[in-house]
Amino acid sequence: MIQQGMIAVSCMVLIDSCVPIEMHYIVLLHDVPSHQRAVDEKFRCVEEKEGEIRRLQLLLREKERDLERQRCVLSNNEETIMSLEVLVRGKGLEQEQVCEAWRSVQHHHANSEERHSRSLRERDALISQLQNALHTRTKEAEDLTGALLGKVKAGPSEVVEEMKARLSLKEKLFQELLSDRGRQAQEHHTLVQDLLDTISTRDQYIQDSAGRLGEVMSEQTERLQELRRQLTSGSQAYGSQLGLQGPDLQGPDLQGPDHQGTSQNFQALQEELRLALRREREAQAEITALRTMAGQTDRPVNRQAEFGEFSSEEEDDVNSDYADSMEEEESKLTAQTLATMQNAELHGGPGKGKLSQDPVGEGQGLVEVKQLVQHKRVVERELQELKVQLEKAGFSSLSQMRKALFNLRMENKELKSHQTERQPETDLRHEHILQEEEEDEEEVDEEEEEEELCGSELWEAWDDDCPSQGKCCAPRPTLRDPGLGRRHCTRPVSLDLGAMLSCSTQDEDDEEEAGREAGGRRHSATETVMVEMAVRLQLESKELKERLMVSEATVQAQAEQLKDYRDLLTETSVQQDSKQVQVDLQDMGYETCGRSENEANREETSSPGTITLCP
Numbered sequence: 001m002i003q004q005g006m007i008a009v010s011c012m013v014l015i016d017s018c019v020p021i022e023m024h025y026i027v028l029l030h031d032v033p034s035h036q037r038a039v040d041e042k043f044r045c046v047e048e049k050e051g052e053i054r055r056l057q058l059l060l061r062e063k064e065r066d067l068e069r070q071r072c073v074l075s076n077n078e079e080t081i082m083s084l085e086v087l088v089r090g091k092g093l094e095q096e097q098v099c100e101a102w103r104s105v106q107h108h109h110a111n112s113e114e115r116h117s118r119s120l121r122e123r124d125a126l127i128s129q130l131q132n133a134l135h136t137r138t139k140e141a142e143d144l145t146g147a148l149l150g151k152v153k154a155g156p157s158e159v160v161e162e163m164k165a166r167l168s169l170k171e172k173l174f175q176e177l178l179s180d181r182g183r184q185a186q187e188h189h190t191l192v193q194d195l196l197d198t199i200s201t202r203d204q205y206i207q208d209s210a211g212r213l214g215e216v217m218s219e220q221t222e223r224l225q226e227l228r229r230q231l232t233s234g235s236q237a238y239g240s241q242l243g244l245q246g247p248d249l250q251g252p253d254l255q256g257p258d259h260q261g262t263s264q265n266f267q268a269l270q271e272e273l274r275l276a277l278r279r280e281r282e283a284q285a286e287i288t289a290l291r292t293m294a295g296q297t298d299r300p301v302n303r304q305a306e307f308g309e310f311s312s313e314e315e316d317d318v319n320s321d322y323a324d325s326m327e328e329e330e331s332k333l334t335a336q337t338l339a340t341m342q343n344a345e346l347h348g349g350p351g352k353g354k355l356s357q358d359p360v361g362e363g364q365g366l367v368e369v370k371q372l373v374q375h376k377r378v379v380e381r382e383l384q385e386l387k388v389q390l391e392k393a394g395f396s397s398l399s400q401m402r403k404a405l406f407n408l409r410m411e412n413k414e415l416k417s418h419q420t421e422r423q424p425e426t427d428l429r430h431e432h433i434l435q436e437e438e439e440d441e442e443e444v445d446e447e448e449e450e451e452e453l454c455g456s457e458l459w460e461a462w463d464d465d466c467p468s469q470g471k472c473c474a475p476r477p478t479l480r481d482p483g484l485g486r487r488h489c490t491r492p493v494s495l496d497l498g499a500m501l502s503c504s505t506q507d508e509d510d511e512e513e514a515g516r517e518a519g520g521r522r523h524s525a526t527e528t529v530m531v532e533m534a535v536r537l538q539l540e541s542k543e544l545k546e547r548l549m550v551s552e553a554t555v556q557a558q559a560e561q562l563k564d565y566r567d568l569l570t571e572t573s574v575q576q577d578s579k580q581v582q583v584d585l586q587d588m589g590y591e592t593c594g595r596s597e598n599e600a601n602r603e604e605t606s607s608p609g610t611i612t613l614c615p
C-alpha cells in the first residue's frame with residue numbers, strides 16, 4: 001500500500017510538470033476523497049491483522065500451558081510406576097522371609113519328631129531290660145526260697161517269713177520303679193506333644209501375620225496414592241494461578257482472594273509434610289529402642305533342670321491370664337506400628353528417593369515388631385511358670401532347706417552309730433564285714449560332706465546374685481504345698497527316706513525280739529549255714545543294687561536328653577535366673593536318693609546278725 005501511494009505521488013509530480021498549475025490544483029481537489037478512502041481502508045486492514053496476531057499469541061500460550069500440564073501428568077505417572085515397583089519388590093522380600101521361616105519351622109519339626117521317636121525307642125529298650133532283670137531276679141528269689149525251705153527245718157520259721165517279707169518288699173520296689181518310669185515317660189511324651197502343638201500354633205500365627213501385613217500394605221498404598229493425587233491437584237492449581245500472572249496477561253482481577261486461598265492451601269500442605277517427617281523420625285526411634293530391647297533379652301542361657309510340672313487346671317489359668325495380657329500388649333503394639341506406617345507413607349509425597357526405600361523398611365519393621373511380641377510372650381510365660389513352680393515346692397526359704405538337709409544327715413549319723421553298737425561281736429567274719437561297711441560309710445560321709453560344701457557354696461552364690469538380678473529374682477520362693485515339694489526326679493518313688501527308715505526301724509525291732517527269744521538256743525551247725533546264706537544274700541543284694549543303679553543312670557540319661565530337647569525349644573533369658581535354685585534342688589534330691597540307698601544297704605548288711613540269733 002505504501003508503494004502504491006508513492007507511485008501515485010510520482011505520477012502527480014509528472015502531471016504537475018506537464019500541465020499547467022491550474023489544472024494541477026483541479027486534479028488534486030478531485031482525487032483527495034479517493035485517497036482518503038484508500039488510506040482508511042489500509043488502516044482498517046492493519047488493525048485486523050494486529051487483532052489476528054493477538055489471538056494467535058493467546059492460542060499459543062494456551063497450547064504451552066496444556067503441554068506443561070501434560071508433562072506434569074507424565075512425571076506423576078512415572079513416580080506412581082516407580083512406587084508400585086518398589087512395593088512389588090518389598091512384597092517379594094516379605095514372601096521370601098515368610099518362606100524361609102516356614103522352612104526353618106519344618107526343619108525343627110522334623111528334628112523334634114526324630115528325637116521323640118529315638119527317645120521312645122530308648123525308653124522301650126530300657127523298659128524291656130528292666131522287665132527282663134525283674135523276671136530274672138524273681139526267678140532267682142523263687143529258687144533261693146525253695147532252696148531255703150528245703151534246707152531249713154521246721155524250727156526257724158521266723159527266718160523264712162522274714163526272708164519272704166524281704167523278697168516281697170524287693171518285688172514291690174521293682175514294681176514301683178517300673179510304674180514310676182512309665183509315668184515319667186508318659187509325662188515326657190505329653191511335654192513333647194505340647195511343644196509340637198506350640199510349633200504348629202506359631203506357624204499359624206506367622207501365616208495370619210503375613211495375611212494381615214498384606215492387607216495393611218494394600219490399604220496404605222491406596223492412601224498414599226490418594227494423597228499423591230491431592231498433592232498433584234493442589235500443585236496444578238497453584239501452577240495455573242502462577243501461570244495466569246505472567247507479564248503479558250497480568251491484570252488487576254488476578255490478584256484477588258483466589259490467589260490467597262491457593263497459597264494458604266499450599267502452606268497447609270507443606271505443614272502436613274513437615275509433621276509427617278517428624279512422626280517418621282519418632283517411629284524410627286521407637287523401632288530402634290525395640291531392637292535394643294530385643295538384643296538385651298536375647299542372651300544365651302544354660303540348660304534348665306526340670307523339677308516340677310503343672311496340673312492341667314493351673315496351667316490353663318496361667319495361660320489364660322497371660323493370653324489376655326499379651327493380647328492387650330499386642331494390640332497396642334500393632335496400633336503403634338500402623339500409626340508409624342501411616343506417618344512414613346505421608347512422608348513419601350515430596351520426592352522419589354525416600355519413596356523407593358520406605359515400603360521395604362516398613363515391612364521389615366512390622367516383621368521385627370511381631371517377632372519381639374512373640375519373644376516377650378514366651379519370656380513372660382516362662383517367668384510365670386518358674387514362679388508358680390517355686391511356690392509349690394516344699395520349703396519356705398533357703399535357710400529352711402539347708403536346716404532340713406542338716407537334720408537328715410544328723411539323724412543318719414545317729415542311726416549309723418546306734419546300729420554299730422548293736423552289731424554282734426562274736427563272729428569274726430561278721431566283724432570283718434562290719435569293718436568293710438564302716439569304711440564304705442566313711443567314704444560316703446566324706447562324699448556327702450563335699451556335696452554339702454558344694455551345695456552351700458551354690459546357695460550362697462545364688463543369694464549373692466539375687467539382689468543384682470532385679471525383678472527376675474525377687475521375691476524368693478514361698479512354698480505352700482509340702483505335698484508337691486518332691487521334684488519329678490528320675491529316681492524311683494519307692495526309695496523314699498521315710499519309708500526306708502520305717503522299714504529299717506521295724507526290722508531292728510524284729511531283730512531285738514528274735515534275739516531275746518533265741519538267745520540261749522544257738523547251734524553251731526545252723527549258725528554256719530545261716531552265715532553262708534547271709535553272705536550269699538548280701539552278694540546278690542549288692543549285685544541287684546548295682547544293676548538298679550545302672551538302670552537309674554540309663555533313665556537319668558534319657559531324662560536329660562528329653563530336657564535338652566525341651567530346652568532347645570523353650571530356652572529364654574529368664575531361665576538363667578532360676579538355674580542355681582533348680583541345681584540345688586536336684587542336688588538335694590540326689591542326696592536323699594543316696595541316703596535311701598545307704599539305708600537299704602545297711603538293712604541288707606544287718607541281716608547276718610539277725611540270722612545268727614535264730615536257732
